[in-house]
Amino acid sequence: MAQPESFRSCLEVNSVTHPDSNSDVRHSVGSCPICEQGLCSIRACGLVDDKPSHGLVVCDECEAIWLQPNVQGVHIYADAETPKCPIDQSPLYHGNNRWATLDDIDRLGWSDAVNPDLTYQPDSDDS
């Protein structure tokens, strides 16, 4: 992106959600069956001692959420304006959570669900 810093500082000044998600590698379990373009990526939530107590799968386009790493299962939606983790109610994107690392995913026991072809680092596309 051309001017990410100026925009971020604007957001911070105005206490709008702080984007935490543009610099981390995202590991995904599939393409979104709902919007058909999003990547369903794993978030590590409920961090205790920097370790996740639970995980979510979140579509990075339509923000459908799955509580298990199976996007054919039941999905839910968080509030569109102030999305929260449906389990601990922490803000979904800048709360006590992060895009899951491989270690996080291993701790969650979801490693087998990851599709390595879908791994994506948003920064890699920045010009």
Added chain:
Amino acid sequence: MNASESRSGAHRPSGKKGKKTTVAGIVLAVVVGGYTLLRPSINEATGWNLPALPGKQVAKDSVADNSPSPVSEKKSSSRSVPKQTESAKPLTPRVESPTRSERDESAQSPGPLASKMTRGDPQSGTSAVSNADKSDLEYGLLREISPDRFLSPAGVLYTPGSAEGHRLEHLRRHTEDQPNRSGKHGVFDGDMEGALVTIDKAYEKAQANQRTTKEVDGKRTIYTVDMGKRVGFVGGRDGQRSRNPMARRVRLVLEGNRLITAFPL
């Protein structure tokens, strides 16, 4: 008040509109001129204080018909924002309107996105909307109806949310290719301005059920709209593999009139 006065002598419906306007204009000019000339004398003779006429009053009134008051709408909350074309009316072309001062106020207190959004003028220079009026609008299109909440002419609402912090920032991802991203990544033509105009057109088509498929999933509605012409291209790794084919459809994911995401297909 003055608008209705100026219309009282001549009916508006079509026909000899130009001629009637001319006659009405002459009559009005005589009345205005007489009033202006006689006002000091009347004031002096009677001790009244008749108001002076503002210099541009007649010119303003002649275009006031298409300028509903944006003030009440500006104060309305997003929850009560009309979904459809009602909201488009304040953006119809206007020359200096009597509500200009209120619009200036909103321009002086831009939202946090304004510094980014108003950077660079939209490319279309053909509109009758003056540059000053357009600069009040984010990307020359969106009205900030309350802090951080923007409404398009067609009634699409852009609010905070998403991993990027604001739906407009999420949308910005779809104005550039992400060639390293797996799968497809729809990219709108025309940067943010082009994307917003295309989304508005798609939304209008979707509301009119024109070339649209619709899926409802709880609070969400997903429209896929065939725009009938190129609106962008297919990027991402899959798009690159097939030489970035053009996209002529748009997918809109909405909650009510609030945009969650949109991208070309």
